[in-house]
Amino acid sequence: MHSHFANNQQIEAEQAHLNSQSSYSKTDTFVPQSPLSASELTHFHSHFQDCMEMYAEQEQVIDYLDAHQNWFSHCAHPMKVEPIGQNAYAVVIGQFGAFGYEVEPKVGLELLPQQDGIYRIQTVPVPNYDAPGYDVDFQASQAFVEVPAGEYFQESEHRGLPLPKAVTRVEWNLDLSVAIRFPKFIHKLPHSLIQSTGDRILRQVVRQVSRRLTHKVQEDFHTSLGLPMPKKSKRH
Numbered sequence: 001m002h003s004h005f006a007n008n009q010q011i012e013a014e015q016a017h018l019n020s021q022s023s024y025s026k027t028d029t030f031v032p033q034s035p036l037s038a039s040e041l042t043h044f045h046s047h048f049q050d051c052m053e054m055y056a057e058q059e060q061v062i063d064y065l066d067a068h069q070n071w072f073s074h075c076a077h078p079m080k081v082e083p084i085g086q087n088a089y090a091v092v093i094g095q096f097g098a099f100g101y102e103v104e105p106k107v108g109l110e111l112l113p114q115q116d117g118i119y120r121i122q123t124v125p126v127p128n129y130d131a132p133g134y135d136v137d138f139q140a141s142q143a144f145v146e147v148p149a150g151e152y153f154q155e156s157e158h159r160g161l162p163l164p165k166a167v168t169r170v171e172w173n174l175d176l177s178v179a180i181r182f183p184k185f186i187h188k189l190p191h192s193l194i195q196s197t198g199d200r201i202l203r204q205v206v207r208q209v210s211r212r213l214t215h216k217v218q219e220d221f222h223t224s225l226g227l228p229m230p231k232k233s234k235r236h
Helices: 005-018 058-066 072-076 184-188 191-225
Strands: 042-054 080-083 088-092 096-098 101-103 106-115 118-124 134-148 166-180
Touching (some): 042 191, 058 106, 058 134, 058 166, 058 191, 072 088, 096 191
Antiparallel strands (some): 042 166, 080 088, 088 106, 096 101, 134 166
C-alpha cells in the first residue's frame, strides 16, 4: 500500500494502454461476449490470497483483531475511513483510472466477528451514498495457523532477542468483483484493451492496498507488544 496511489494507477494504466496485447487467465476475468452499450456494466473479477505473520500466539492475535476500532482507521491511512456502524466502515480507496476516465470508489466494509477462528469482511451499503457508475463486491476471509516458535525460527534468526512462544500466520483470501458503467467514448476502444487495462489496475490496487495495510497492522501490533517486526515471509 503506497501513498502516491493515484499516480501509480495512472502509470499502470498507461503501460496497459501501450501494451494492448497483454492478457490474463480466464479464471481471473469475465470477458463480454458481445459489444456493450453505454448503459451496460463492464465486469472485472479476481481472486487474491496472501498471508500476514504475527510474532504472537493465536489468542493474542485474535484479541487484537477483535478490537478493530483501535487500529483499522489509522492503519488504513491514507485511505479515508469513516465508521458507519459497530463493525462497519466507509472506505475511500483512492482515485485511479485510464483513458481519461477516473473514479474514486467508496465502499462499505463490515468486519464480521470471528466465528470458529475465521474472520470475514464483506461489502455493505454506505448510508446516504449512491456509487456513481460503479459497484464493488468485496468478500474476504482470514484464517489462522499457529506454529511453535522453535519450529519457525532458525537458530541464527533474532539471536539475543526475546521471542514469542508461537508465530501466527494470518492467511487471507479475497474475491473481488468490480462493475463499471463506462461513458460511451470508452466503448469505442477495443473490448480486449478495456478488459486487460481494468484487470491490470484492479490487481495493482489490491497489491498496493494489501501490502500497505499489512505492514501497518503488523507494525501496530508488534509495537504494542514490544516485539520485533517479522521479516518478509519466504514460507508460503
